[in-house]
Amino acid sequence: MIKCPLCRYRAEFFLQDKKRAFYRCDQCGLVFANPQSHLMPAAQLQRYGRANKASKQKQLIQFIKPLLSQISAQQSGSLTGLNFGRVLDKASLDKIEHAGHRLYQYDPFVKANQQLFNQQYDFICCYRVLEHFQQPGKEWQLLSKLLKPGGWLAISTSLMTDLNHFSKWHFKNNPTHVSFYQQQTFEYLAQHSEFTLLFAAKELVLMQKTSKSDIKRILI
Numbered sequence: 001m002i003k004c005p006l007c008r009y010r011a012e013f014f015l016q017d018k019k020r021a022f023y024r025c026d027q028c029g030l031v032f033a034n035p036q037s038h039l040m041p042a043a044q045l046q047r048y049g050r051a052n053k054a055s056k057q058k059q060l061i062q063f064i065k066p067l068l069s070q071i072s073a074q075q076s077g078s079l080t081g082l083n084f085g086r087v088l089d090k091a092s093l094d095k096i097e098h099a100g101h102r103l104y105q106y107d108p109f110v111k112a113n114q115q116l117f118n119q120q121y122d123f124i125c126c127y128r129v130l131e132h133f134q135q136p137g138k139e140w141q142l143l144s145k146l147l148k149p150g151g152w153l154a155i156s157t158s159l160m161t162d163l164n165h166f167s168k169w170h171f172k173n174n175p176t177h178v179s180f181y182q183q184q185t186f187e188y189l190a191q192h193s194e195f196t197l198l199f200a201a202k203e204l205v206l207m208q209k210t211s212k213s214d215i216k217r218i219l220i
């Protein structure tokens with residue numbers, strides 16, 4: 001029996017393509033590649049290096065900038081964020097700092113600074129990262145721990161909208177993509193951890209960690 005790496009529920013065999021087998025979890029809706037087909041870190045890094053080009057930098061800043069404006073509109077003052085999984089270049093980082101915010105960066109290959117896990121953040125952004133999580137349950141716990149109550153979590157990943165199209169989906173053919181999510185998966189996570197799901201469509205998921213005052217309201 002194979003367990004879902006996100007919610008630990010029993011997973012079902014879903015599909016076999018030319019290279020890998022995939023499993024599906026009925027509880028959280030995650031589809032994941034057979035763990036035995038995961039690439040070793042060196043092979044992952046090689047693929048990852050190719051993906052870290054200038055065009056990706058542009059997409060990354062286009063993801064982070066509107067996010068910062070949105071959060072600033074809801075929460076005044078300087079924001080401290082964590083860019084989790086993909087490093088922004090110095091010029092873009094300088095612009096963010098010039099606007100009065102602080103953005104720390106964590107990258108498992110290039111900037112794996114574990115000290116960043118000793119504090120909490122107003123927001124965390126994960127651009128094209130969650131599909132690489134081999135242990136999404138463990139990573140989710142970490143992200144949750146790193147956010148302040150009331151903090152924002154912005155995720156960019158390609159959401160599955162129709163499982164019948166999975167076999168033809170090019171996104172699943174990248175061997176470093178191992179975890180695939182549906183809107184249902186984030187609904188499940190919101191229900192089972194301290195989050196509110198604000199938005200989940202196509203490429204963007206926005207969640208907010210429950211603030212202490214909200215928890216009090218629920219308890220009353």
Ligand SMILES: [Zn+2]
Binds near residue numbers: 009
């Ligand atoms: Zn699951």
